[in-house]
Amino acid sequence: MSKNSSSFQHGKASKTAVVLVNLGTPEAPTAKALRPYLKEFLSDTRVVEIPRLIWWFILNCIILPFRSKQSAAKYAAIWTAEGSPLKVHTLKQATLLRGYLGERGHQVDVVAAMRYGQPAVSDVLNQLQKNGCERVLILPAYPQYSGTTTASIFDAVSTHYKKIRNIPELRFIKHYHDHDGYILALKNSIFKHWEQNKRAGHLVMSFHGVPKRTLLLGDPYHCECHKTARLLAQSLGLKEDEYSVTFQSRFGKAEWLQPYTLPSIEALAKSGTRRVDVICPGFTSDCLETLEEINIEVRAAFMLAGGKEFHYIPCLNEDALWLRALAEITEPHLHAWPTSFEALRDVQQQAAASVVWAKKIGATQ
Ligand SMILES: C=CC1=C(C)c2cc3[nH]c(cc4nc(cc5[nH]c(cc1n2)c(C)c5CCC(=O)O)C(CCC(=O)O)=C4C)c(C)c3C=C
Ligand SMILES: [Fe+2]
Numbered sequence: 001m002s003k004n005s006s007s008f009q010h011g012k013a014s015k016t017a018v019v020l021v022n023l024g025t026p027e028a029p030t031a032k033a034l035r036p037y038l039k040e041f042l043s044d045t046r047v048v049e050i051p052r053l054i055w056w057f058i059l060n061c062i063i064l065p066f067r068s069k070q071s072a073a074k075y076a077a078i079w080t081a082e083g084s085p086l087k088v089h090t091l092k093q094a095t096l097l098r099g100y101l102g103e104r105g106h107q108v109d110v111v112a113a114m115r116y117g118q119p120a121v122s123d124v125l126n127q128l129q130k131n132g133c134e135r136v137l138i139l140p141a142y143p144q145y146s147g148t149t150t151a152s153i154f155d156a157v158s159t160h161y162k163k164i165r166n167i168p169e170l171r172f173i174k175h176y177h178d179h180d181g182y183i184l185a186l187k188n189s190i191f192k193h194w195e196q197n198k199r200a201g202h203l204v205m206s207f208h209g210v211p212k213r214t215l216l217l218g219d220p221y222h223c224e225c226h227k228t229a230r231l232l233a234q235s236l237g238l239k240e241d242e243y244s245v246t247f248q249s250r251f252g253k254a255e256w257l258q259p260y261t262l263p264s265i266e267a268l269a270k271s272g273t274r275r276v277d278v279i280c281p282g283f284t285s286d287c288l289e290t291l292e293e294i295n296i297e298v299r300a301a302f303m304l305a306g307g308k309e310f311h312y313i314p315c316l317n318e319d320a321l322w323l324r325a326l327a328e329i330t331e332p333h334l335h336a337w338p339t340s341f342e343a344l345r346d347v348q349q350q351a352a353a354s355v356v357w358a359k360k361i362g363a364t365q
């Protein structure tokens with residue numbers, strides 16, 4: 001534990017912050033930048049559960065040298081002037097969420113952090129502490145809970161606070177896969193797409209995959225993806241044969257959740273489906289997995305298999321209904337914390353009183 005980690009000061013009014021944590025992304029679309037990012041990501045025991053010694057060898061001798069180059073080329077295809085789409089969207093969402101919570105009467109700081117890469121969870125939490133933040137609400141950017149993602153954020157947060165003497169009050173949002181506002185924002189984005197492009201024959205809802213073993217060991221991710229899909233299909237009035245739920249981004253040789261997105265979409269084309277619309281409801285920001293894997297690779301496979309029209313429906317990103325939903329998701333977790341104007345005035349008055357009292361009892365800080 002750090003010997004002098006306390007940021008406590010008499011007379012400093014304590015603050016509340018929401019930390020929107022997303023997966024993370026490399027600093028540049030180059031093999032050099034991919035290597036440390038992939039190393040950090042793929043060394044996480046929540047992500048890869050293979051025994052450490054064997055995995056150390058596979059990761060360092062096979063995966064990092066080859067995948068860093070391959071993935072860099074894919075990132076280069078989606079990189080923007082502002083940077084990696086995932087980071088750009090997540091940072092904007094944090095800024096906007098602060099405004100949406102402000103409109104609902106909450107004076108809270110909202111910052112973005114990344115589980116892997118920058119801005120690192122630990123750096124962000126340190127900075128909040130320096131700013132006098134005494135209450136922290138962690139909001140993972142994943143609607144569906146998975147041990148591989150959500151729990152890994154929890155690990156990063158608890159590892160950080162292991163070194164800290166004076167820890168803040170902490171809260172953690174587990175999931176919001178069935179939240180009405182989230183489903184409504186998805187429904188609205190599909191309706192908008194259909195308004196502009198007419199309605200499609202078949203809607204594919206593609207979620208990031210995880211190893212099938214995690215489902216058998218009790219990870220609720222698979223069920224949460226299916227619940228999101230069912231609620232979304234109900235809200236759109238879709239019949240069972242008008243949509244599919246698939247899983248993408250398989251990594252390695254083991255079986256992952258099925259059906260896989262690419263072969264499913266190829267099969268649709270081969271069986272005569274002329275047009276597919278694809279949405280990725282588990283991704284709240286566009287990223288490599290949506291812009292490259294779906295909108296470039298899967299699109300090409302569909303067309304090659306005889307499909308005629310491939311429509312990718314973007315992630316929620318900075319959509320207004322989505323940000324309203326995020327504020328609604330966050331708000332109940334702020335309950336009983338002093339975030340309103342009146343409550344903050346009380347906190348400031350108490351802080352001022354504590355200075356007077358500290359002088360009386362001879363406290364130094
Ligand atoms: C190795 C196993 C992986 C598991 C398990 C996994 C789960 C998982 N991932 C996301 C969301 C994202 N993953 C992204 C990229 C990405 N994912 C893996 C591997 C696993 N993911 C790798 C190696 C990569 C890096 C790129 C590559 O080399 O393929 C991204 C995109 C990041 C970006 O910068 O744009 C997201 C988002 C979820 C939701 C999930 C489990 C539910
Ligand atoms: Fe992933």
Ligand SMILES: [Fe+2]
Pocket residue numbers: 222223224226
């Ligand atoms: Fe299930």
